[in-house]
Amino acid sequence: MPIDRADADYSWELRHDDRVVEYGALSWDDAHPWTGKAAASPYEMGSELFDLACSTALEDCRDAVVDARMDGRPDPAPIGRLAVILRDAEGGELISMTARLIHLPITDEYVDEQIAMLRASEEEDRRLALARLQHPEQPPTSLLMMNYAAEQPLPPLDPPDPPDPDRQRIDDLEREAENLRESVVDPDHCRRKLFEAQRRLTEAEQQIERAPGEDAAIHVARCAEQVTLWHSRSAESTETYLRAAALDAEANRLRRTS
Incomplete structure (x- = not known):
């Protein structure tokens, strides 16, 4: 993968099976977008990125299976192999780490728990939306209302009700x-x-x-x-x-x- 920044010291890429799904080029002093830290060494940076990539991939695959079962769709194919590769500015390989991901079985009980959590979250969203409807903010005046107001005298406004403490x-x-x-x-x-x-x-x-x-x-x-x-x-x-x-x-x- 070519370096795409003139001042970059190294490039990195994440592969899922045979696909490059994320990549970038940084200097050693740059904070990496995944970790928020600069690279103390190629091995330390590669190891940390590898650990994060593996845990994220496992979680994303599990969530994708749960979503599919909730929708009544077949389980999606999981990620089989994952690789994190770091290269120097000339394209030479510095670090290459590869894993064969092992996905734990997802039980119906786990899916039911996730559905219950989702429904509870949706109910909370509905409750908050209802509260906002009951106490809406003053809406902005539209251009149409402004034009009408310019032609018509404004009626006297009733004083607002005192707020309910x-x-x-x-x-x-x-x-x-x-x-x-x-x-x-x-x-x-x-x-x-x-x-x-x-x-x-x-x-x-x-x-x-x-x-x-x-x-x-x-x-x-x-x-x-x-x-x-x-x-x-x-x-x-x-x-x-x-x-x-x-x-x-x-x-x-x-x-x-x-």
Whole structure:
């Protein structure tokens, strides 16, 4: 793949089976779009991109199967082989990592859980939309209305009704709860990522027992970092969703008593 930036030090590409699905060219000081970090070394960058690409591909394949079953379509073909390749500015290969992806079976129980989550999310969206309809913002004046107003005298405006403090408090609580949920990654997503990171760490530890070495030790350390990362994000996400649930509960209590 040719370098497409004059100041690039290296290029990278992601392959799914025989297709290049993503690629780019960067300098070593650039933050990579996947990680948000510059490359400390080709091996470290390649390893991190490889881990992220594998976990993302597995998750995307699982989500595609769930979507197909929900729609009554046949399961889509999963990604068989994945490769991450880094090349220098002259096109010479620096790092090439390839994996044969192993996709865990997707049970009907798991699909039912995802459908239940989707329906709950849709119900929440409907509830918020209804709340917005009940308390709409002042719509902008159209050009037609402006032209009509220029020709017709404006009738006196009735004073607006005073705001209902209870209704305002309920809206504020629900808006704060929604903002909290939007500020973090979904807890179920974090738990899936944590499970995958723990599995990769176990595999890396088994690999280093069979073939110890510096590269294997670096890979184990990288996998351990991912476990720590997703464990922290899972705890933060769960705590945030619990705070949001408490706000929703208070809003529901005020709604029942108002």
